Amino acid sequence: MVQLWSTSSSSVSTNSASSSATSSSIRGDGDTIDPKTTVIDIYPWESNLDALRQQYKHVKTIYYIRHAEGSHNVNMEYRDMINFDARLTKRGQSQCRELADRIRCATKETDPALVQLRESVQLVVTSPLTRCLQTALLSLEPVLKNRSSSSSSSLPPPLVLAHDGIRETVNYNCDRRRTTSELAQEFGTQIDFSFVPDEHDTIWEYYESFLGSDTEYTKHRESAQAYTVAQRARGFFTNFLSTRPEQHVCLCSHRAFSRVLWNYGLGYATNVPQFLDQRTDKVNVPIVRYMGDDDFASRLSADYDNCELRAMVVAF
Numbered sequence: 001m002v003q004l005w006s007t008s009s010s011s012v013s014t015n016s017a018s019s020s021a022t023s024s025s026i027r028g029d030g031d032t033i034d035p036k037t038t039v040i041d042i043y044p045w046e047s048n049l050d051a052l053r054q055q056y057k058h059v060k061t062i063y064y065i066r067h068a069e070g071s072h073n074v075n076m077e078y079r080d081m082i083n084f085d086a087r088l089t090k091r092g093q094s095q096c097r098e099l100a101d102r103i104r105c106a107t108k109e110t111d112p113a114l115v116q117l118r119e120s121v122q123l124v125v126t127s128p129l130t131r132c133l134q135t136a137l138l139s140l141e142p143v144l145k146n147r148s149s150s151s152s153s154s155l156p157p158p159l160v161l162a163h164d165g166i167r168e169t170v171n172y173n174c175d176r177r178r179t180t181s182e183l184a185q186e187f188g189t190q191i192d193f194s195f196v197p198d199e200h201d202t203i204w205e206y207y208e209s210f211l212g213s214d215t216e217y218t219k220h221r222e223s224a225q226a227y228t229v230a231q232r233a234r235g236f237f238t239n240f241l242s243t244r245p246e247q248h249v250c251l252c253s254h255r256a257f258s259r260v261l262w263n264y265g266l267g268y269a270t271n272v273p274q275f276l277d278q279r280t281d282k283v284n285v286p287i288v289r290y291m292g293d294d295d296f297a298s299r300l301s302a303d304y305d306n307c308e309l310r311a312m313v314v315a316f
Contacts, residue, residue, distance in 0.1 A: 036231070038238050038316055040288045042300065045113050045311035049247075056315040058242050063117045063250040063311050065099075065139065066258060066304035068092035070131040070174070073306065078172035079218055086174040088134045095307035096138035104142040113311040118142055121158050122246035127253050128162035128177050128196045133187055136160060136252040139307060143250075158250070161192040165236030168254035169229050170203045170222040173214055177201040195240070225276035227284065229257065230264045234287050237316065255304050261287055262301040288314075 043052065045061060052059045069092035072083040088096070106114035121143055126136040137144065137160070144157050162183070168175045177183075179200055180193045207221040208214075222229055241249065253261075260268065265286030290297035300312065 034238070036234070037285055038234060039286055040234075040237055040314050040316045041291050042288050043291045043313040043315060044296065045116075045313055047313045049313065052313065052315050059313065059315045060241065060246070061116070061120070061248045061311065062314050063113070063121060063248075063309060064258075065135060065250065065252045065309045066255055066306060067127075067129075067131040067135040067252060068095040068099075068139070068307035072174035078174045079214060081173055081214075083172075083174040085130050085176055085178045087130050088138075092131070092306065093134070093138060096135055099139040099307050099309065100141045103140070104146070114309075116248070117250065117309075117311070120155070120248040121250050122155060122248050123244060124158050124160040124250045124252070125163050125166065125241075126160065126191070126251070127167040127257075128164060128180075128183060128193070129167055129175070129254070130178065130183070130186075132167075132252045132254065133162065133183070133191060135307065136250075137187075137190060139309075140250065158246075159192060160190060161195055163195045163236065163240065164198075164203070165232050165240060166251060166253040166257060167203075169226075169256045169260070170201075170207065171220045176204050220272045221276075223256065223270065223272045224274060226260060226264065226268070226270060226272075226274060227277060227279060229260045230284070230287055233257065233261045233264075237287075237314070241314075242316070258304055266297075266301070 041056070049059055049061070067088070069089050070083075070086040071089055072078055072086040073092075074089055075083070077083055102111060103114050103118050106112075106118065108115050121140075124136055124140060124144075126132045140160075144160065164177075167177065170176070177196075180196050181199060183191075183196075184193050203222065211217040211221060265284040266288075268284070290300060300310065304310070
C-alpha cells in the first residue's frame, strides 16, 4: 500500500514553509544540530523542495517502508528462538514482489511518488534485521537491478546500507540481530554493513546484562525505556542522515520503531510501563512535527501494514 498526500489536501504552501521556519529548532543558518532536541519537520512528498531549502539546512525526500510479513507476525511467538531475527514468510516475499511490480509499472498518472522513487532514489538504508534486509532487496528490485541506460534515470543503482539506528525496538528474540559476519555472509556485497560496527548485538547484550537472558526475563526491554528508542531515531537523522549528500532516500524499518519515530512526544501512548526510564525530567521531546493539517498528521503517524510504503519530505 502506497500512501500519497497532496499539498492541497494538507494545506502546505511555500509561505507556510517560510513562516514556520523561524520557530523550528534547526534551520539553514545553523551550524549545530542538537541530537536531543532537534525536531524534524515533515512535509507532503510533493512539496516545493527549492523553497524549503531556502529555510532549512537539510531537506530530503524519504520513501519509508515497513518490512513485509515475517514469521513472528504469523505465529506471534516473539520470544521463541524459532523467530530469532525473524525472516520473511512466503507471503511476505510475495508482498515484496507485489510492491516491486507497482514500482516497475508506475506511471506519473497512477503513482507519481513511485515513479520518483524508481528514477531518483540515491540511497537505501535498512534496519540490519533480516526481514528488513530481505524486504529492501526484494521490493526495490526495479531500482537496484533494472536501473540501466534504458531507464529514464541517469543515476546508477543506489547504495544499500544497514544501520542500527532504525532497527526494531529490542524486546524479544524476534528483535535480536545476528552477527554482522553472518549477515555479510548471507547478503554478500548487496548490502554495506559498515554502519553496523559491532559484530554482536550490543543493544540486546546491554539489556541482558542487567535484566537477564530471554529465559530469565520475558517482558519488554527497550520498549520499557521508550526515550532511548527516540534518542536513536532522532540520532539517525541528526548524526547520520544529515551527513549524507543524497537527496532521495529509501528507509526500511519496523512498526514498533515507527510508532516511536512518528508519534513520540505527540500523544505517543504505550501500554508498556516505563519502569526503565531513569530520567529525572522525563520530558518527551517530539522527534517530528507535521507541517500540514490534522488529517495529514493522523494518516502519516498511523501504524504501517506489512510492506507498506509512504513518501514524505523531511526538513531540519
